[in-house]
Amino acid sequence: MLNIGWFSTGRDEAAKQLLEVAHESIQSKQIEGEIVFVFSNREPGESKESDLFFELVRSYGIPLICLSSKKFESTQDIKTRVEEKTLPQWRLKYDREVMKSLQGFNPDLCVLAGYMLVVGEEMCHKYHMINLHPAAPDGPRGSWQEVIWTLIENEAKESGVMMHLVTPELDRGPIVTCCTFPITGEPFDKHRQEIEKRPVAEIKEEQGGNNALFQLIRQYGLAREFPLIVATLRAFSQSKIKIKAGEIFDNEGKPVAGYDLSPEINKKVGIE
Numbered sequence: 001m002l003n004i005g006w007f008s009t010g011r012d013e014a015a016k017q018l019l020e021v022a023h024e025s026i027q028s029k030q031i032e033g034e035i036v037f038v039f040s041n042r043e044p045g046e047s048k049e050s051d052l053f054f055e056l057v058r059s060y061g062i063p064l065i066c067l068s069s070k071k072f073e074s075t076q077d078i079k080t081r082v083e084e085k086t087l088p089q090w091r092l093k094y095d096r097e098v099m100k101s102l103q104g105f106n107p108d109l110c111v112l113a114g115y116m117l118v119v120g121e122e123m124c125h126k127y128h129m130i131n132l133h134p135a136a137p138d139g140p141r142g143s144w145q146e147v148i149w150t151l152i153e154n155e156a157k158e159s160g161v162m163m164h165l166v167t168p169e170l171d172r173g174p175i176v177t178c179c180t181f182p183i184t185g186e187p188f189d190k191h192r193q194e195i196e197k198r199p200v201a202e203i204k205e206e207q208g209g210n211n212a213l214f215q216l217i218r219q220y221g222l223a224r225e226f227p228l229i230v231a232t233l234r235a236f237s238q239s240k241i242k243i244k245a246g247e248i249f250d251n252e253g254k255p256v257a258g259y260d261l262s263p264e265i266n267k268k269v270g271i272e
Contacts, residue, residue, distance in 0.1 A: 001032055001237070002033030002034070002109060002233070002236055002237040003033065003036045003105075003106060003107050003109075004033050004034065004035045004036065004110070004233065005035075005037055005105060005107030005110035005111070005127065006019065006022070006035050006037065006039070006062075006111055006113065007038075007040075007112045007115040008038065008039075008040055008053065008113050008115050009040060009042055009050065009114055009116040009117070010040050010047075010049065010114070011042075011049050011050060011114065011116060012114070014144075014225075015053050015113065015114035016052065017222075017226070018113045018132070018225065018229060019035075019056060019060075019113070021226045021229065021230060022035065022113075022229060022230065022233065023035065025233070025234070030230060031230065031233045031234050031237050032234075032238065033233065033236075033237045035062050036063070036106075036107055037062065037102065037105050037107070038062050038063070038064050038065070039065045039102065040053070040065075040067075041066075041067065041068065041069040041115070042066065042068055042069075043067070046070065063105075065101050067094070067097060067098055067101055069091075069117060072090070073094070076090040087118060091117070092120045092122065095120040095123040096122065098123065099122075099126060107128075108236075109129075109130065109236055110130070111131075112129060112130070112131040112132065112166060113132045113229065115131070116143070119166050119168065124167055128165075128243045129165070129166035130164065130165060130166060131163065131164055131173065132163055132225060132228075132229055134147050134148075134161055134221050134222075134225065135151075135161070136158060136159055136161075136162065136178065137160070137162055137164075137175050137178055137258070139159065139160065144218065145209065147159075148218055148221075149200070149204055149214070151183065151217060152195060152200055152213060152217075153200045153201075156183060157182060157183065157184045158180055158181070158182055159181060159183050160180035160181060161179055161221055161224045161228050161265075162175055162177065162179075162228075163175075163177045163228065163229065163232045164176055164258075165246065165248070174247065174257075174258065175258030176241065176248055176259070177228060177231065177232045177241075177259045177260075178261065179260065179262040180260075181224065181262070183217055183220070187216065188216060188217075191213035191216060194213070195211075195213055224266075224268075224269060227264075227265050227268040227269065231261055239251055241256075
């Protein structure tokens with residue numbers, strides 16, 4: 001059985017939905033595992049959205065551990081905010097406190113699903129960690145909102161979703177699994193033509209997430225996040241994918257450069 005640690009800021013509805021899908025897949029035995037804890041870098045009372053996420057965690061009877069990164073930063077001396085390699089010193093201290101709070105848990109795999117912090121090197125070495133990122137390999141970095149606007153601004157023809165090993169470099173660890181999908185043709189072109197009539201920056205400022213093309217790309221990506229995370233965790237729980245020394249291996253111990261699951265995932269969302 002795969003012992004899973006779940007990391008999430010819990011900042012939106014998608015964070016809840018991802019946990020719901022993983023929990024339901026475990027209950028239905030699609031994933032041979034258990035979520036042994038949920039960790040959040042927010043605490044109760046910081047956000048309505050994260051409070052709703054915490055309610056869901058408690059309803060499942062999963063241990064919930066919270067340590068507010070916002071409050072932690074506010075207690076640190078200004079000198080600790082100097083960059084050390086890729087992260088400010090206070091962030092490295094924060095990770096150490098997180099690891100202390102998780103003593104007693106022994107996750108085989110940690111999943112970052114909507115966890116809005118870069119993980120430092122020490123924590124990456126302590127745990128096997130994979131991150132769900134709403135872009136294709138070599139696609140844009142950042143939050144899903146940032147990814148979508150970058151795709152629109154660059155007139156990209158394709159997007160995707162991937163799960164990758166967590167490294168101190170944002171959204172750039174070795175690929176574990178991925179899927180891609182076109183964002184041209186129908187139904188995208190109609191909305192893209194509307195975008196072309198005005199500067200993207202102007203539309204972004206005026207409409208934000210209410211833009212039709214933005215919402216459509218998000219809809220297609222989110223639909224694939226759920227089956228991809230289930231397929232990935234199922235493969236780990238069945239020992240079809242393993243992590244050793246920061247690399248991905250198959251069940252025969254051979255190194256692999258990630259699995260493109262586009263045919264399987266597209267079939268799951270109704271596209272042959």
